[in-house]
Amino acid sequence: xxxxxxxxxxxxxxxxxxxxxxxxxxxxxxxxxxxxxxxxxxxxxxxxxxxxxxxxxxxxxxxxxxxxxxxxxxxxxxxxxxxxxxxxxxxxxxxxxxxxxxxxxxxxxxxxxxxxxxxxxxxxxxxxxxxxxxxxxxxxxxxxxxxxxxxxxxxxxxxxxxxxxxxxxxxxxxxxxxxxxxxxxxxxxxxxxxxxxxxxxxxxxxxxxxxxxxxxxxxxxxxxxxxxxxxxxxxxxxxxxxxxxxxxxxxxxxxxxxxxxxxxxxxxxxxxxxxxxxxxxxxxxxxxxxxxxxxxxxxxxxxxxxxxxxxxxxxxxxxxxxxxxxx
Numbered sequence: 001x002x003x004x005x006x007x008x009x010x011x012x013x014x015x016x017x018x019x020x021x022x023x024x025x026x027x028x029x030x031x032x033x034x035x036x037x038x039x040x041x042x043x044x045x046x047x048x049x050x051x052x053x054x055x056x057x058x059x060x061x062x063x064x065x066x067x068x069x070x071x072x073x074x075x076x077x078x079x080x081x082x083x084x085x086x087x088x089x090x091x092x093x094x095x096x097x098x099x100x101x102x103x104x105x106x107x108x109x110x111x112x113x114x115x116x117x118x119x120x121x122x123x124x125x126x127x128x129x130x131x132x133x134x135x136x137x138x139x140x141x142x143x144x145x146x147x148x149x150x151x152x153x154x155x156x157x158x159x160x161x162x163x164x165x166x167x168x169x170x171x172x173x174x175x176x177x178x179x180x181x182x183x184x185x186x187x188x189x190x191x192x193x194x195x196x197x198x199x200x201x202x203x204x205x206x207x208x209x210x211x212x213x214x215x216x217x218x219x220x221x222x223x224x225x226x227x228x229x230x231x232x233x234x235x236x237x238x239x240x241x242x243x244x245x246x247x248x249x250x251x252x253x254x255x256x257x258x259x260x261x262x263x264x265x266x267x268x269x270x271x272x273x274x275x276x277x278x279x280x281x282x283x284x285x286x287x288x289x290x291x292x293x294x295x296x297x298x299x300x301x302x303x304x305x306x307x308x309x310x311x312x313x314x315x316x317x318x319x320x321x322x323x324x325x326x327x
Contacts, residue, residue: 235286
């Protein structure tokens with residue numbers, strides 16, 4: 001059983017070694033632990049720090065591609081290097097490295113495919129009151145969308161089984177955290193949460209430049225997730241609201257019309273017609289999007305089997321090479 005711990009990095013030379021030192025060297029049930037760094041276009045000595053520390057693999061981007069791209073590139077590299085379990089953690093030492101054992105234990109016991117570390121958000125002094133509320137609200141929205149009970153959806157401290165990692169896709173460029181939970185919930189992957197500890201903040205968050213920026217990007221990401229994985233519900237809800245507004249305006253016009261003063265409210269009739277048509281078109285868009293989503297499910301299943309042949313083929317080749325070298 002091989003575990004690879006991956007760490008996305010962007011200009012993390014000051015904190016990376018601290019995070020690496022906290023990682024476990026052995027875990028009961030794990031035969032081998034390796035470490036992988038995604039150097040996301042860092043302009044400092046991040047790659048040098050990782051290399052000198054003894055990281056097994058370094059994925060290098062020439063330019064900064066963002067957390068979501070880095071996360072997926074890390075999964076690809078881990079799978080190609082034979083990982084049975086993949087743990088994702090942060091380079092700023094936000095999470096307690098010793099708690100990685102808590103993350104992998106349910107996967108080792110065959111109880112789960114994805115395990116997400118739940119931070120003590122209310123007790124974390126580094127989080128402002130507004131950020132705490134936004135974290136809880138975002139997690140609530142994700143729970144509704146994914147039909148899961150994950151309490152800390154934005155947490156990046158996670159463990160994936162090999163099979164789960166091969167099924168994941170991330171389409172937005174901001175973060176992978178919310179979308180992967182919705183996708184896992186929609187495909188009925190076994191997923192659970194475990195409480196984890198956090199360390200004192202070593203640097204400001206790179207994802208949240210400001211509260212306004214965080215809210216804007218989070219709202220956009222959640223809207224994108226709903227449109228991708230709940231298109232019928234998303235568009236029908238919006239279309240129904242628009243249609244109801246049009247109906248209300250139309251009833252208002254009819255009231256004036258039957259009172260004999262309808263000629264002075266033609267604008268209401270025009271607005272009602274526009275809203276009714278717009279609401280109807282939005283519902284039709286939802287039906288079309290739902291058909292597209294059904295096709296995407298088929299494509300994702302095909303992609304999973306292609307990935308399985310690709311990654312498992314690489315792993316078998318590596319094992320054969322090791323056997324040949326030993327003889």
